[in-house]
Amino acid sequence: MESSGGKEQLLIKLVEQLDEERVLALAEELLNGGMDPLYLLDLVNEGMNRVGRLYESKEYFIADLIMAGLIFKQVLELDQMTAHFHTRHLNKTGKVVLGTVKGDIHDIGKDIFRGMLEANGFEVIDLGVDVPKESFVKKVEEYKPDILGLSGVLTETVETMKEVVANFEEAGLRDRVKIIVGGNHLNRETCLYIGADSFASDASQGIKICQAWMGESMDG
Incomplete structure (x- = not known):
């Protein structure tokens, strides 16, 4: 069983690797385990930054950047995310x-x-x-x-x-x-x-x- 810290690092790595299916599955697991949605977004964003650096060093291409953006949007659309944000949005x-x-x-x-x-x-x-x-x-x-x-x-x-x-x-x-x-x-x-x-x-x-x-x- 991986520690929560290990899972956090894994999530960043999976975003970096553009592994859409595993990113969404792990994000859901972490949210179900009680992780703060905003903290989860910070982790995903760190993965996005790594994708950006790989793009700058020409190891990734524009299609990879677009894929990373799509993964980010899908994380935002997870049920636990939208439920959390809709309650917050009243104020x-x-x-x-x-x-x-x-x-x-x-x-x-x-x-x-x-x-x-x-x-x-x-x-x-x-x-x-x-x-x-x-x-x-x-x-x-x-x-x-x-x-x-x-x-x-x-x-x-x-x-x-x-x-x-x-x-x-x-x-x-x-x-x-x-x-x-x-x-x-x-x-x-x-x-x-x-x-x-x-x-x-x-x-x-x-x-x-x-x-x-x-x-x-x-x-x-």
Whole structure:
């Protein structure tokens, strides 16, 4: 019999190996055994990060990334997951408008972030991919979110994200919303250059930032 720690490591490994059937079976077993669904998502996300690194080192291909994204979605759809999140959702944590910026059609990172936001009780308005800067401003005016999430995988999205933030400044809306940018190529310097409030190269890290912001606004 494997220890719970052993099973946790196994789950991460199975996600990394894209073993869909065994991931879902083990996830269900761990949930039935009382594991916190949010903790389980963190484990799955760690496996996803490993898939991302294998993709970056060219050992995995885009099809493998897509497969990992599908596995993540299926984990989110497990009965124990949806039951847990529906009870949590009665009390929303905050509202997020989210999208992949213009010129980039990658949605896997964005979809994982959205899934984890929703799992943590956030209401998410997902604008999809290849979103022009004007749409971000329009939707923020319409939905009045607490947070705007800009996603991008390609390195040139740094310039596009900078344009989006500049657009908010021009519209006089910059101080009405916290902006988080997400992508593996981002760091503190690029975040400052873009003019965002924070950045995340990992979905779990992004969630913690958003939760901290909502905690501050509740305290303030």
